[in-house]
Amino acid sequence: MTTKYIFITGGVVSSVGKGVTAAAIGRLLKERGLKVAVQKLDPYINVDPGTMSPYQHGEVFVLDDGAETDLDLGHYERFIDIRLNRVCNITTGQVYAEVISKERRGDFLGGTIQVIPHITNEIKRRIALVSKSTGADVVLVEVGGTVGDIESLPFLEALRQLRTDLGRENTAYIHVTWLPYIGATDELKTKPTQHSVHELRSIGISPDMIIARSDQPVYDNLREKIAQFCDVEKRAVIPMTTVSTLYEIPLLLEKEKVAEYLLERLSLQSKKEPNWHVWETLVTETKRKKPKVTIALVGKYVELHDAYISVREALKHAALALGVDLDLKWVHSTNLEKGKGLEVFDKVSGIVVPGGFGSRGIEGKILAAHLARTRKIPYFGLCLGMQLMVVEFGRYVLGTDQVNSSEFDPATPNPVIDLMAEQQEIKEMGGTMRLGLYPCILQSGTIAAKAYGAKKIEERHRHRFEFNNQYRDLFASKGMVFSGLSPDKKLVEIAELRDHPFMLGTQFHPEFLSRPTRPHPLFMAFMRAAAEKAGVEYLDPPLPLE
Numbered sequence: 001m002t003t004k005y006i007f008i009t010g011g012v013v014s015s016v017g018k019g020v021t022a023a024a025i026g027r028l029l030k031e032r033g034l035k036v037a038v039q040k041l042d043p044y045i046n047v048d049p050g051t052m053s054p055y056q057h058g059e060v061f062v063l064d065d066g067a068e069t070d071l072d073l074g075h076y077e078r079f080i081d082i083r084l085n086r087v088c089n090i091t092t093g094q095v096y097a098e099v100i101s102k103e104r105r106g107d108f109l110g111g112t113i114q115v116i117p118h119i120t121n122e123i124k125r126r127i128a129l130v131s132k133s134t135g136a137d138v139v140l141v142e143v144g145g146t147v148g149d150i151e152s153l154p155f156l157e158a159l160r161q162l163r164t165d166l167g168r169e170n171t172a173y174i175h176v177t178w179l180p181y182i183g184a185t186d187e188l189k190t191k192p193t194q195h196s197v198h199e200l201r202s203i204g205i206s207p208d209m210i211i212a213r214s215d216q217p218v219y220d221n222l223r224e225k226i227a228q229f230c231d232v233e234k235r236a237v238i239p240m241t242t243v244s245t246l247y248e249i250p251l252l253l254e255k256e257k258v259a260e261y262l263l264e265r266l267s268l269q270s271k272k273e274p275n276w277h278v279w280e281t282l283v284t285e286t287k288r289k290k291p292k293v294t295i296a297l298v299g300k301y302v303e304l305h306d307a308y309i310s311v312r313e314a315l316k317h318a319a320l321a322l323g324v325d326l327d328l329k330w331v332h333s334t335n336l337e338k339g340k341g342l343e344v345f346d347k348v349s350g351i352v353v354p355g356g357f358g359s360r361g362i363e364g365k366i367l368a369a370h371l372a373r374t375r376k377i378p379y380f381g382l383c384l385g386m387q388l389m390v391v392e393f394g395r396y397v398l399g400t401d402q403v404n405s406s407e408f409d410p411a412t413p414n415p416v417i418d419l420m421a422e423q424q425e426i427k428e429m430g431g432t433m434r435l436g437l438y439p440c441i442l443q444s445g446t447i448a449a450k451a452y453g454a455k456k457i458e459e460r461h462r463h464r465f466e467f468n469n470q471y472r473d474l475f476a477s478k479g480m481v482f483s484g485l486s487p488d489k490k491l492v493e494i495a496e497l498r499d500h501p502f503m504l505g506t507q508f509h510p511e512f513l514s515r516p517t518r519p520h521p522l523f524m525a526f527m528r529a530a531a532e533k534a535g536v537e538y539l540d541p542p543l544p545l546e
């Protein structure tokens with residue numbers, strides 16, 4: 001079957017939920033039995049977001065193959081319940097690096113290398129790799145940024161060319177815009193959408209569908225106006241009003257017959273009737289008033305919730321399945337260091353310390369681990385959070401504060417967390433961590449093994465440091481259980497405490513594999529422990545979602 005392409009661009013302003021929209025459309029198609037993949041084109045010059053600050057970019061989402069990607073890939077994987085690969089996120093940096101290395105090799109001898117055709121050809125080559133590597137029937141391609149940005153022009157030009165290369169019946173263009181609301185006159189304005197579509201058409205792309213985001217209801221007359229001015233069919237102007245839960249978006253787009261239109265436009269046959277039962281359950285359950293479980297998320301980028309988006313989503317998935325409301329308190333670890341805001345721990349029933357790099361706020365996180373251990377508050381450490389749980393335990397066992405990870409104190413006499421052997425010689429920062437899926441063997445009878453109900457698991461990693469095996473026997477004798485190890489037993493993948501209701505840390509990032517319809521087993525175990533600490537009733541067995 002010919003691969004069909006749906007290209008998604010954004011207009012007017014950024015951050016209107018283009019990524020979630022692409023993900024939701026992917027879900028609509030998957031519900032019809034089609035095999036879907038999604039690719040994000042990022043116009044920045046970094047090769048990947050791996051070296052960017054979370055303040056710049058939000059979370060770095062890690063794939064099975066170790067690709068460090070844009071957080072939108074998290075939305076795609078969670079909504080569509082698929083696993084993507086590294087060709088699904090391309091950046092200007094990757095495209096130029098490839099073209100320049102070919103030029104140096106002499107592949108274009110005699111030629112002048114130009115944006116058109118060399119850069120656009122490389123973009124098109126990478127778009128074609130998605131269906132080749134995933135076997136997808138439909139590939140959705142989302143362009144980062146908004147139309148009108150200088151840096152996204154080569155991507156848009158490549159997409160324009162693809163309509164001619166692949167044919168109109170195989171390509172559809174969706175433009176996602178924003179309708180601003182003017183309070184004084186109580187009206188939504190379509191002018192910025194008209195301008196944005198005008199801009200897109202001046203590049204040579206005429207959208208087939210416009211998804212108009214707004215905070216207010218969009219009435220029929222407005223739909224008509226957009227259709228008329230932007231030259232799209234009225235039924236292809238889709239109002240997408242802000243909803244209270246993300247899970248409502250696929251249902252909203254279903255009601256607007258988005259999939260019917262796209263299938264018709266691309267001459268595609270639906271292979272099965274969509275079944276929205278589980279998504280409807282997710283929405284009604286989210287809206288139902290449930291007992292509250294308060295969790296502290298202790299990080300250093302907490303002002304920017306996007307920096308921990310997969311962790312927050314994974315907590316929400318587990319809470320929903322257990323029939324409790326997640327009340328998330330964002331705790332700034334640097335404040336804790338200054339002795340500020342400690343009272344939050346009097347009220348919480350669970351503490352999460354997520355991943356991170358660099359020494360700012362580290363002592364605050366260690367303090368959170370200390371309070372969790374001594375007050376028997378359920379604690380879940382993700383990567384850095386596991387390492388700091390080990391540091392805190394080390395300080396207690398060794399009876400000295402001279403215990404640390406060598407990432408934060410290279411001269412510490414007790415480096416309980418140390419640089420991995422294969423990392424010692426690495427000088428380049430980009431893409432050189434231990435990245436992606438690795439197997440882990442669980443020790444039976446432990447909290448981890450019971451949670452997974454399995455012997456062998458595979459999880460996604462992103463780290464340079466690891467548990468220092470010199471301390472393994474001593475820590476084990478004092479109550480730390482190494483419940484997950486690499487198959488050669490050399491790497492500690494999961495550590496948990498014996499004399500504690502739930503104090504567990506993973507060297508990997510379980511949050512990347514949690515799905516709304518399939519919450520992650522460790523997040524489930526943690527939330528269950530937190531619900532018990534809170535003394536609230538939760539669903540046992542959990543809500544059936546599959």
Ligand code: GLN
Pocket residue numbers: 354355356357358382383384385407462463464465466
């Ligand atoms: N900075 C730590 C390391 O490199 C933890 C990384 C993380 O939390 N992803 O090992």
